[in-house]
Amino acid sequence: MRITPQMQSEALRSYLVNNAARGDRLMRQIAAGKQILRPADAPTRAPQLLRLQQALSETDGYLKQVAEVKSWLSETDSVLGQIGELLVRVRELVVMAGSSTQNADGLSSIAEEVKQIEEELLALANSRLGNRYLFSGGTEAEPFVRDDQGRVGVDGEFHVMERQIAPDQTLRVNVDGRRLFVGSAAGGEDPGLFDLLRQIHDHLLEGEAGQAKLRIQDLAALDAVFDRVLKERAQVGAWLQRTERVGEQLVDLQVRLQQHLAELDGFDLARSITELRQQEASYEAALMVTARLGRLSLLDWLR
Amino acid sequence: MSLLNSLEVAKRALNKQALVLETIAENLAHADDPHFSRRRVISSSSSAPAAAGGLLTRQGPLTEGGPAVQALVRERDKFVESRLRGAISESEEALVAERAWQSLEALFDEPGGPASFSELWNNWVNALQDFTGYPDDLGVRQVVLDRSAELAAGIRRLAQGVAQVQVSQEEVIEQEVDRANALLEEIARLNGAIRQAESGLGPRGERRLANGLRDQRDALLRELAGLVNITVREDGNASYPGESAGLRVEIGGTVVVDGEQVLYRVEWQESSGSQPPRLFLCSTRTSPGHEVNVEWPAGALRGRLEMWNTGAELMTHLDRLAKALIDDTSSILTKGVDLYGSPGQPLFVGTDAGDIRINDAWKDAQGRYDPRRLPAAMPPNDNAVARDLLNWARSGASAGGVADHPLTVYQGTLIPRLAEGARQAEERQEAAGARRQHWENLRQSRVGVSPDEEMVTLLATERAYQAAAQLVRSLDEALGTIIDLLGGAGR
Incomplete structure (x- = not known):
């Protein structure tokens, strides 16, 4: 297959965009301490997650009642x-x-x-x-x-x-x-x-x-x-x-x-950080390969 | 065979090589233009089929005359071009859907965002819990009222946000329909311009194809494909198989552009009420334009229609949710004595998600409430109403829930739809984007300019040119020698 610089740069661009998107997602997951950041991350678990959060908020409410009744x-x-x-x-x-x-x-x-x-x-x-x-x-x-x-x-x-x-x-x-x-x-x-x-x-x-x-x-x-x-x-x-x-x-x-709730969300800090490391490594490798290959040109040898 | 004949061959070689050099220059100049297709010189010695027809045989007169330039053509692959257009249509449609779903996700802000319905609902239930504890406390009552108003406002915000998604789709449909029509006009115009430009010959007697115009037209066709998937029918060109003689554009099986004529325009009709917006073709030759309804092909326009319908679907669920909230709380409150000790006033009023709000009667009710002046049926610390409300609010919380309870509608229908829709849109966009990239790569692989490759050609052509020039010089010297000899003979 013929490869042109246009193809290479386009491939790099889309790779960088995808990689940045994955990195961004990992970063937000780690920052929030949550695996499920939006319902689309886990369509089947999202309603359950909402129900649990609601039950938790309700329990907090009853605990408040209990404390008041107790006093x-x-x-x-x-x-x-x-x-x-x-x-x-x-x-x-x-x-x-x-x-x-x-x-x-x-x-x-x-x-x-x-x-x-x-x-x-x-x-x-x-x-x-x-x-x-x-x-x-x-x-x-x-x-x-x-x-x-x-x-x-x-x-x-x-x-x-x-x-x-x-x-x-x-x-x-x-x-x-x-x-x-x-x-x-x-x-x-x-x-x-x-x-x-x-x-x-x-x-x-x-x-x-x-x-x-x-x-x-x-x-x-x-x-x-x-x-x-x-x-x-x-x-x-x-x-x-x-x-x-x-x-x-x-x-x-x-x-x-x-x-x-924690089980349902399934957030695992160690795993996320490992993934982030891998992400970093492959991103760096991609940049390096591009920088190397991009320098190669016949133009440099024609004097 | 004479020296003069050799000189003619050398001249043609120089001619051809000059054109090749020009082509290299043009290719290099456009190396960064994604719409540019690299150019190629077809000469009698090329293996291109276009150069066939006896030209390569030893008998033909041109063979003896050296490499005659036939034409300057561009690299092109009709098949790849048409598949790429299909992939662009799909990916643009998927992109529209993905963006709309993203804005819907941001609107709903789940799970548990500060403005999400879940959060407002939880706050409301917590206020009801407090209310069961202190039914006669004015502060607690005020909190119940405030939380109720926030819940109603939250539902209205969702309804407005969904409606806004629909409205913005229609706004863009309008612009995109205009753009599609402009593109159709421009393609027809280019068809004419190409025909005219290709009627003459170039300075070296070669056929000059209007490559720049053809590139332009291909780019426009790709842009149009992003809006609506088109089928392009090209008439074959006997001399240059990669290129077309005439070109027709079809939308959903109807020819909309035929050569230099635009036969149909794209039209649309705004939504009215629950009637979704509609796209159709309208004849330009009759007045009023004859309408043709086609099954609308893929593309950004269809994506927008679909998102409008998705908005309408979400809106019906929101309306169901609002109605359940209004009706059910009212039936609890109006059964006996309401929160303020007067004969039952509903808490929420309105008809759907767009206009649900807290009953105006409550706004000044705060001042009216006096625990010492309640009817016998409602002693001040009677929390029966509050408990009924709380139990009703909780009844939707169990898995499965009560049919048509606001929570059941929200967690059982709206959220799964939102989650699944957004996920599918994302996956579809990724897949369509990858396909588009694949075909774009194939196209680039065929038509893209590689500077290194051009450099190699440059080296070879340079050598050939030098050789041809040397040949001319040698022939000139030989001719000079002959002429000198002839001159000597005459003396």
Whole structure:
């Protein structure tokens, strides 16, 4: 076959262009740390890749939810713990007041302490995380407020708060503060925490008649309320555990998705760099051959 | 046989060699011109068939007169030339497709580019996740709205981008049709110019072929082939088999140029609605022009038509995706109470991917939302709507997905089509480019100028010229001697 310089230069040009394109691709793959830079690189794997990326982003979203639910529940748990401790103190005071050795002065100072504890409990009942009340059940305003007569009442209705912590798992995360603090019917058989404390306070100031009520009626009611707090706390603990388990599962899932993503993409740095080296070598060789051959001409020998 | 006869032979040899030297000069001058075909001198002593016809026999008068120059021809191979045109058509078509697919790939920006639908969708789903956690949080609601608006804008951007690809194809079709017609005119004109130029003889009595014009015409034919594959019919030329006497150009079996006449022009009709643009031939001899519909052959023009259709196909998928998003979210939101506690307002409105947008009612809804004034059916931390939305959004994520879910349409139809289309276009372009290169090489191998080769010819011709000149000098001396002798005899 006749070879003309035109053919040679054209061949070199197309070789250089193709080689540069391959080098560019390798360079971008290495820089991005990815084998699949566009769907056309792997038509069959591209949709799967998108699905995996999406699952990963979703898992990240759930992990965020889980973290928030966890801090909400831990906060609830710790507030319920503090409430329990205060109730233990109230019980001690009631037992102390019920004994016949107490005189009126002692009773009134106990009454004062109960009153202080009630204030403290009111603050705890209105605990917030961020701008949300832990026990309000959704209302944005302070849920537990004192009315004109000094009775603690509740504002707004309670609503169950449910969070989605995993693809198919929702979890209730709020405790019904209404049932706990205000009771089902004010002054009824099942008095709320605040009504009970008020009642204890009143009984403390009633003298001996009150002491009898304290011993029999109030102590039992206090135990019932304490039980309820414990039960709620146990419930919160169970929710917290479940959240933690789900969180661990999500982290596992995240790791597996990342592994799967890496496998699907199939990027191998060592291989890419080796290829790049080969590419460089053949590019250099091509340039060298061209430079050598290009110099050869009969013109140089005709003098 | 006389001395004078020998002198005549030497003269012809000098003539021929002078022409060969001129040819070498011309060849060397055009060594870098890819459209130039190297020239060759055909003389009575050449082995070219054109020089046959008794000229090589000892009986012919010219044999005795030395090498008479017959013609200056160019090297050419009709077969290679026609295959090259075919390869150019294919490669130009593939190139158009490759570029259009590349711009579509850049538009979709997958996997996971910052402006890609996947990314916008993920952001939207993440906002919905937050929304299920804080259904009454104004900030979270605003983020849901913002992400929804971004998603809608992203889909509109895709639709506009695809439409833009279609529009730009049509714009180029218009220019290319004009160019094709200009080329047809020019080829017809060159046919005439070649006929005229070849009617006379050169200064040395040789037939001069209009080689420059013929090269020009071949280049134009190749350019035309890039736009639309043509069939070139050449009338045989008894004297120079490589060359043609007359030339006709056909598109899809219809003769469009016959000699110096353009019979048909290339015309096109713009797209209207879902009707794709159309290419056809239009007679130049009737008014209004008689239309001829041919099966449009390969070439850049056909590539553009195909890409227009591909754009239309992608657009239907985008429309399906947008419609599913609009309808499905609306049916969830309008079932009961919407995001803002008022009777269900759809989130997305519009009819297709081109005009999907967020409901205007939402823009000022932010100020209207008051968690304390919600209807009993929707307590402030009720995330039922948010959860329904999230679950619907996720339902397309599973492999296979739900039919006609936006994600199913996107990941199951659009992305595979985009991936496969771009890959095929790339492979096709590589293959067609390699074929084109192959035929271009073969052509160059036959017609290209090699300076070294010309140098070798130059050396040989130089020697021959020197020898012929020496011969003339010797003959002159011999004649002088004879004349001197004759002069002496007369004294």
